[in-house]
Amino acid sequence: MSALTTLSSDLLSTFREDGYLILRQFAPLEMTERMLEVARRDVAELREPIEFEADVQYPGSPESLSAPGGKTVRRLRQALSRDPVFQEWVGWPPLVSILQTLLGTPVICPLAHHNCVMTKHPRFSSETGWHRDLRYWNFEQPELISVWLALGTETPENGCLKLLPGTQRMSFAADQLDEKQFLRCDHPANAPLLETTVHAELEPGDILLFHAQAFHAATRNYTEHTKYSAVFTFHGPRNRPLPGMGSARFPELVLPVV
Numbered sequence: 730m731s732a733l734t735t736l737s738s739d740l741l742s743t744f745r746e747d748g749y750l751i752l753r754q755f756a757p758l759e760m761t762e763r764m765l766e767v768a769r770r771d772v773a774e775l776r777e778p779i780e781f782e783a784d785v786q787y788p789g790s791p792e793s794l795s796a797p798g799g800k801t802v803r804r805l806r807q808a809l810s811r812d813p814v815f816q817e818w819v820g821w822p823p824l825v826s827i828l829q830t831l832l833g834t835p836v837i838c839p840l841a842h843h844n845c846v847m848t849k850h851p852r853f854s855s856e857t858g859w860h861r862d863l864r865y866w867n868f869e870q871p872e873l874i875s876v877w878l879a880l881g882t883e884t885p886e887n888g889c890l891k892l893l894p895g896t897q898r899m900s901f902a903a904d905q906l907d908e909k910q911f912l913r914c915d916h917p918a919n920a921p922l923l924e925t926t927v928h929a930e931l932e933p934g935d936i937l938l939f940h941a942q943a944f945h946a947a948t949r950n951y952t953e954h955t956k957y958s959a960v961f962t963f964h965g966p967r968n969r970p971l972p973g974m975g976s977a978r979f980p981e982l983v984l985p986v987v
């Protein structure tokens with residue numbers, strides 16, 4: 730099977746309309762299996778840098794690093810520094826070609842955001858509320874796209890990502906969000922929007938592209954098996970992190986044009 734390398738105008742319109750797009754059987758399984766192997770090794774060895782479930786203190790998180798389950802990994806950070814397979818993935822020509830269509834050339838991968846393998850473990854995973862990734866990012870423009878690659882099956886039972894289509898184009902009143910910029914589920918104005926929830930169910934090798942302004946969330950993992958996903962973010966040539974801010978604390982990878 731050869732990978733999709735160009736986005737049809739229909740797929741492009743879908744992304745622009747909904748703020749997300751799923752491309753099935755996109756990444757070679759041989760590559761996803763190598764990523765999975767590295768992720769399992771690094772979780773087993775607790776190879777830093779790691780974000781633990783206890784660090785985020787979301788509903789379901791262990792209370793502290795020393796509590797039961799405290800050392801449950803949520804995110805293997807800095808994936809690009811863990812193994813060449815991640816560089817192979819972000820520079821993989823079919824992926825870069827699609828990102829070029831969406832973002833222009835060259836495509837740039839910030840090392841400060843995502844650049845990780847997200848893991849969701851059966852016993853100690855947490856609930857991620859509805860949020861936009863841009864709430865804590867600092868760029869000149871909001872135009873960034875994350876690519877979520879399933880390394881295993883992702884379903885509502887194991888905490889797949891959920892999205893609210895079209896929210897990348899919407900504005901929200903301050904009181905629709907809580908103090909941490911999560912969408913308030915008890916706010917009457919948010920109720921109709923929450924009914925539009927879409928679950929991004931994925932199989933290994935499927936990718937979900939989503940805009941940094943698209944609201945998304947996920948539940949904990951209710952199955953017996955850990956879920957693994959490789960996640961990277963990209964922007965185009967006319968966007969830059971704001972100097973002195975968190976998004977500029979790491980360099981960025983400029984991808985060769987394909």
Ligand SMILES: O=C(O)CCC(=O)C(=O)O
Nearest residue numbers: 847856857862945946947
């Ligand atoms: O898998 C999850 O719990 C959600 C992760 C997420 O939304 C994020 O890292 O921005």
